[in-house]
Amino acid sequence: MSRTREFLRRILPQLVTLAAVLGLIAAVYPGFFEVSMANGRLYGSLIDILNRGAPVALLAIGMTLVIATRGIDLSVGAIMAICGAVAAAAITSGLGLAAALGLALAAGLACGLWNGLLVVLFGIQPIVATLILMVAGRGIAQLVTEGAILTFTHEGLIFLGSGAVFGVPTPVLIWFAAGALALLVVRRTALGMLIEAVGINRRAGALAGVGAGALIVAVYMVSGLCAGMAGVIAAADIRGADANNAGLWLELDAILAVVIGGTSLLGGRFSIAASLIGAMIIQSVNTGILLSGFPPEFNLIIKAAIIIVILVLQSPRLRAGPRLRRPGGRVRGASAAEKKERVTS
Amino acid sequence: MEDREPLLRAQGVTKAFPGALALDGVDFTLRRGEVHALLGENGAGKSTLVKCLTGAYRRDGGDILLDGRPIDPRDTQAAQELGIGTVYQEVNLLENLTVAENLLLGRQPRRMGLVSPGATRAAAREMLAGYGLDIDVGRTLGSYPVAIRQVVAIARAVSLSGKVLILDEPTASLDAREVEMLFGVIEGLRARGLGIVFISHFLDQVFRICDRVTVLRNGRLVGARDTRGLDRVGLVNMMLGRELSEETRAHGRTDGPQGAPALTFRGFGRAGRIAPVDLEIRRGEVVGVAGLLGSGRTELAETIFGVTPHDSGAAEAGGSRLSLASPRAAVAAGFGFCPEDRKTDALVGDLTIRENIVLALQARRGWARPVPRREQAALAEEYIARLDIRTTDAEKPAGQLSGGNQQKVILARWLATNPRFLILDEPTRGIDVGAHAEIIRLIEELCAAGMSLLVISSELDELVSYSHRVMVLRDRAQVAALEGAGITVESIVSAIAAPEPEGAPA
Numbered sequence: 112m113s114r115t116r117e118f119l120r121r122i123l124p125q126l127v128t129l130a131a132v133l134g135l136i137a138a139v140y141p142g143f144f145e146v147s148m149a150n151g152r153l154y155g156s157l158i159d160i161l162n163r164g165a166p167v168a169l170l171a172i173g174m175t176l177v178i179a180t181r182g183i184d185l186s187v188g189a190i191m192a193i194c195g196a197v198a199a200a201a202i203t204s205g206l207g208l209a210a211a212l213g214l215a216l217a218a219g220l221a222c223g224l225w226n227g228l229l230v231v232l233f234g235i236q237p238i239v240a241t242l243i244l245m246v247a248g249r250g251i252a253q254l255v256t257e258g259a260i261l262t263f264t265h266e267g268l269i270f271l272g273s274g275a276v277f278g279v280p281t282p283v284l285i286w287f288a289a290g291a292l293a294l295l296v297v298r299r300t301a302l303g304m305l306i307e308a309v310g311i312n313r314r315a316g317a318l319a320g321v322g323a324g325a326l327i328v329a330v331y332m333v334s335g336l337c338a339g340m341a342g343v344i345a346a347a348d349i350r351g352a353d354a355n356n357a358g359l360w361l362e363l364d365a366i367l368a369v370v371i372g373g374t375s376l377l378g379g380r381f382s383i384a385a386s387l388i389g390a391m392i393i394q395s396v397n398t399g400i401l402l403s404g405f406p407p408e409f410n411l412i413i414k415a416a417i418i419i420v421i422l423v424l425q426s427p428r429l430r431a432g433p434r435l436r437r438p439g440g441r442v443r444g445a446s447a448a449e450k451k452e453r454v455t456s
Numbered sequence: 457m458e459d460r461e462p463l464l465r466a467q468g469v470t471k472a473f474p475g476a477l478a479l480d481g482v483d484f485t486l487r488r489g490e491v492h493a494l495l496g497e498n499g500a501g502k503s504t505l506v507k508c509l510t511g512a513y514r515r516d517g518g519d520i521l522l523d524g525r526p527i528d529p530r531d532t533q534a535a536q537e538l539g540i541g542t543v544y545q546e547v548n549l550l551e552n553l554t555v556a557e558n559l560l561l562g563r564q565p566r567r568m569g570l571v572s573p574g575a576t577r578a579a580a581r582e583m584l585a586g587y588g589l590d591i592d593v594g595r596t597l598g599s600y601p602v603a604i605r606q607v608v609a610i611a612r613a614v615s616l617s618g619k620v621l622i623l624d625e626p627t628a629s630l631d632a633r634e635v636e637m638l639f640g641v642i643e644g645l646r647a648r649g650l651g652i653v654f655i656s657h658f659l660d661q662v663f664r665i666c667d668r669v670t671v672l673r674n675g676r677l678v679g680a681r682d683t684r685g686l687d688r689v690g691l692v693n694m695m696l697g698r699e700l701s702e703e704t705r706a707h708g709r710t711d712g713p714q715g716a717p718a719l720t721f722r723g724f725g726r727a728g729r730i731a732p733v734d735l736e737i738r739r740g741e742v743v744g745v746a747g748l749l750g751s752g753r754t755e756l757a758e759t760i761f762g763v764t765p766h767d768s769g770a771a772e773a774g775g776s777r778l779s780l781a782s783p784r785a786a787v788a789a790g791f792g793f794c795p796e797d798r799k800t801d802a803l804v805g806d807l808t809i810r811e812n813i814v815l816a817l818q819a820r821r822g823w824a825r826p827v828p829r830r831e832q833a834a835l836a837e838e839y840i841a842r843l844d845i846r847t848t849d850a851e852k853p854a855g856q857l858s859g860g861n862q863q864k865v866i867l868a869r870w871l872a873t874n875p876r877f878l879i880l881d882e883p884t885r886g887i888d889v890g891a892h893a894e895i896i897r898l899i900e901e902l903c904a905a906g907m908s909l910l911v912i913s914s915e916l917d918e919l920v921s922y923s924h925r926v927m928v929l930r931d932r933a934q935v936a937a938l939e940g941a942g943i944t945v946e947s948i949v950s951a952i953a954a955p956e957p958e959g960a961p962a
Contacts, residue, residue, distance in 0.1 A: 114829070299826070300823050300824055300825075300826050301818045301821070301822075301823045301824075301825070301826040301827070302823045304807070304811055304815075304818065305818065305819065305823055307804075307806075307807060307811075308804045308807060308811070308815055311804045311805060311806045311807060312800070312803065312804045312805065314800060314801055315800070315801055315802050315803060315804050316804065316815070316819075317783055317784075318761075318763065318783050318793060318795060318801055318802060319783070319787075319802070319815045319816040319819055319869065320783055320784045320786075320787030320788075320816050320819035320820055321784075321815070321819040322784055322819075326823075379806045380806060
């Protein structure tokens, strides 16, 4: 009961933001909330947001866990390209769907393992460790596709990108299922708490007997796996693996989703649900700008402006500011000192 | 003693925080040319009072008079300008700047609008004259030991303020020689007529340097006394508000358990950390570890616990060999370890008290078998009550607790795993007198319940009072093993000091 309330209070700011963004779009574009059914599939802007947001949502799941351990994974966009390429190469060389998916996801796990080992065994800072694969990954993907866009016509694989089950687009189902599974595993087992402990104070966690190294490798592998799923969906959507452009810059959107979701880049407390809502906020902004009819060259600027507004509104300083100021005209420095004291004493 | 006109007088100072009255009408008087100790358990209100005096907090009520004139500093800078300077335990100077720059930061002598390094150094040397420091003011502050930095901080505070100097636990991280040096500086300032407020947990130092003491408890004034004529028991009773029934034993405990050892370490060591030691511990036995800082005490504990895994020897329990290759393995073997540096090595500050308590238990069970939330809450409640952890509830971030309560949370974390062997590294360092006594009582309780303990401590009285045996380390090797009646403060000191390990029974 109280855990449900805790959960709702945690994701409330993100829900409010999402509602505000959606409301804003609806004000500019009246038909925004309309959803219709055609050819056994749901259509409408909302469905489109859920569908288009799938890759970033999937990436955000893994990224949340990585960031919770005080890490970061810059390589997820490149891993998407690798896994998309592997799936396409496997399916065009005549392997079955299960084998192609298995290979693609295994490639994602292997990439995550590589990142995790660099971070844990060699103690390389996560941002540098994952930068290596971010750069090299597209090269690997190009080797797999032999430099071309590797197209395919396998119906089963394409279904993952543009099919629908009971009218709901497959990518939406996939990210919903992955999100729900991750949420369940993390909060119904002790994994979430152990990840948070390691993220807040890795040494203390290790000294309490937490297998911190294994845990960190595992979260990078989860991130690789999520990127693998996202890569397959992205490839299936365009019916081909584009080593150069698949997942390009999506690592930044994924990090942004986590930040909007309120998880600190310094590690520790995290919320996968809030990150997923963060991913949807980003996609809503993207879709909203397109719908609103602004000239496309404004898109990135408007997106940046909206995101600045969101982040400023969510910043703890802004929220704390009016509350701490007292009638006596207290100076800011003193309130800060007082706040610090409450933490340290 | 003649009644000199007070330099600083606080009357009925009151400060409330949400949910707590931190100061309740406290009076405090500081005379010229005196060192005045401000004492009390953690949470008694010492820090709050100091912060009200220095403007870091705005008081809710009461008056503060400096030289008979009411003052109301808006912030620490205003207090500094009025003449009240503060030096905190963690010296808040800039380690990457030179000593001279630190001393004169913000008011460096300029020539044609540019800072003049030569003039800065000259002014700095002038400021440090009279402190008995012979250092190169052109070197970075970080290249000097903490004691020097402390004196530099004091010099800066005195030159900025010059009437009242508040020292908040200045000696916490100094060794005995450095403490003497600092006291020399303090005595010099006292002779110059400054009023000095001295906050410390070390009663010896209070009696050594202070002229008067003011004791606070639970935000209220207990009383102010002249140090001369005050006895220690009386002072401790003022601080605790209860009789401390802690008779110090003259020698170690002789009621040690007999029988086969529960744990045996043979030739157990790690190259470069701790030379191989032999150690046997029975059930219900407390083995103390003594030695100077850097003698290998913490290294021994960390090697046993697998933090830096041993590379020689072996450990056995009941005839079977134990793997101690990592903390995880040590926890699996039923070991627990409360490290010396709670903040960096043990506490997970942003997690709740409940989560901190169940952490080790959960880690041992593995992630797939979570401790049910109801059980977690029950464990937390049990240990909060049993160890008297002062908190409003178990869902508060553990980082918000005071030092002694944090230590109890870490203890609770290990007790929850029901270990057979518990290593405590300086369990009473940096915590207040009350929590101190409780932790010693707990050590005795645990040992009576059959747990084996290895306790590292710098406080020899303390070691003598609860140890059945004491292991003395020097230069990262065991130099003596004392037992029962053979454990006295003197025998430990002479073992630490002895130049040669002469026929020490191993």
